Amino acid sequence: MNSITPSPVPDEPLRPLNREGAIPPPARAPLPVANVDGFAPSDSLAADPGKLRAGTSLQLIIDGKNAFPELFQSLRGARKEIVMEYFLVKDGQITRELADILATKVKEGVKVRFLYDWFGSRKFDDSIIRQIAASGVEVVRHGGILGKGLPQSDHRKLTVIDGQTAFTGGINLGDHYIEQYHDVMIKIGGPVVADLHASFAENWQQATGEQLAPIPAPAPEGTYTTEVLATDPERHPFKKALFQAVDTATSSIAVEMAYITDDTLIDKLIAASGRGVDVRLIVPEKGDESLIQGLHRLSYDRLVRGGVKVFLFPDRMAHTKVAVVDSRWAVVGSTNGTHRALNTNDELSLAVHDPRFAQELQTRLLAVDERQAIPVTEAYLTSHPIPRGERLKARLTEMFDFLL
Missing domain, CATH: 3.30.870.10 (Endonuclease Chain A)
Structure with missing residues (x-):
């Protein structure tokens, strides 16, 4: 037990983790027939329909x-x-x-x-x-x-x-x-x-x-109607829900994340753009982790060249982790679009199956931030090349992206 007391805390070695004896979730609350304007939550966008509340x-x-x-x-x-x-x-x-x-x-x-x-x-x-x-x-x-x-x-x-x-x-x-x-x-x-x-x-x-x-x-x-997406090394509900939403999107995907470097997620966003979905991504102009800044730049280079509209949020560190799909499904939480966040970390996000909250996120956050942001076009990429040293560092970092 790593309890902290007022006395000095010894430097304890990190011990192996296990998840035996997990506490089951409470019983499912009944779902409404419809929330608003005839909209009913879709089990198809739930990581686990039994956990819709x-x-x-x-x-x-x-x-x-x-x-x-x-x-x-x-x-x-x-x-x-x-x-x-x-x-x-x-x-x-x-x-x-x-x-x-x-x-x-x-x-x-x-x-x-x-x-x-x-x-x-x-x-x-x-x-x-x-x-x-x-x-x-x-x-x-x-x-x-x-x-x-x-x-x-x-x-x-x-x-x-x-x-x-x-x-x-x-x-x-x-x-x-x-x-x-x-x-x-x-x-x-x-x-x-x-x-x-x-x-x-x-x-x-x-x-x-x-x-x-x-x-x-x-x-x-x-x-x-909401669903808790509690990720840990054995369970990946956020990844499942987000990937399902992106794969089935028909009109729009809007994402604002501090970091997005996971290859599978990037490929899925590019694929959505390729089938005519309006895909928009807001990322910080400058991140707070220098180790993966170059890798992040390589990632949004791929996204822009793949048809995704990328915007750089200036001045402050955009630490948000939100997504809205087809103006009806949204997620807010701690989970970035990195391999570790999707697969290894303990992360916590809340999915909201309702167009009203999706619209609120669009209006109060995403649209406001996009208006402040710098559009990343292919011309921008050409005029802002990655210095050779940073590109080499990014490529080396890419080899160990499962740790990031």
Whole structure:
């Protein structure tokens, strides 16, 4: 068990991971006959039709400056339990305020459990982790080595409060998400919250050996139908759902991702464009991981030459991971379009089977970001060639893309 206490934390070796004793999801909630304008959710776009949940409420929150106040307000209202799972926890204004909130909740008798990834926070001073643990929060480091000797990361971003309200998306716990990074979070209510809690409980059990009791599914709060896509090394529901959506798209695909380098996904997007689908991709002009920046450039070179409309989001790091297909299916979460994200990491995304939410993502996020972005044409590629050294580095990186 990798629990953190106020005393110094020993440097423990990363141990092999296993997923025995997984907690089953709660029973399926009934699906509506139709959501809006005669639209009914399609099982064909579900990774697992048995995990479609009706009665979901959703609030799309764009950027950390708006997301953190909403998250903190909900945390302050907690009465029984808070569970949190984050890839990156960085000391600063945001995490200090969070630490104060959690300390207050512990004093009020709220049970607080906190998972953080071993890899995501490796570069940072762990003083904020120790501060959170010192207040009585049960803090556990998660992640380790897979059976093949490959490192595994928990890239999820999740908070569940009193088993009633959840937050997930791409926003980590750090001040750079206030202004420097562009990302989204969704606030969630309804029966699907039980599935999100179950995804946390499974990783908590893996990290600690403690099996948390499944929570009852909350009452319906909204009219959306959703599906939790919890990826791990053995299960790849996000990949299955996204690939199905792309393969069956008939009119449009819009994707905004921090990184998209997976060959299969790239090929599928190019194939969709080739059959007449309007495929648009927004990526950051400059990423936050220099190791794969060149590989990312090679990827969108392929996409542009394959007919995909690519746009570079300027000024801030576009850390978003969203997709909308045929204006009726959407996904938001932590999952990038890389081999590791699709196959190896622990990732968490929420698929929404409803044209209303798809339209909201299009209007409030994708269309706004595309207007700000730089179109990447073949002329742009010609006038902005990759320097030979960077191209060589990218080709070498490409040989190990399964690690990225």
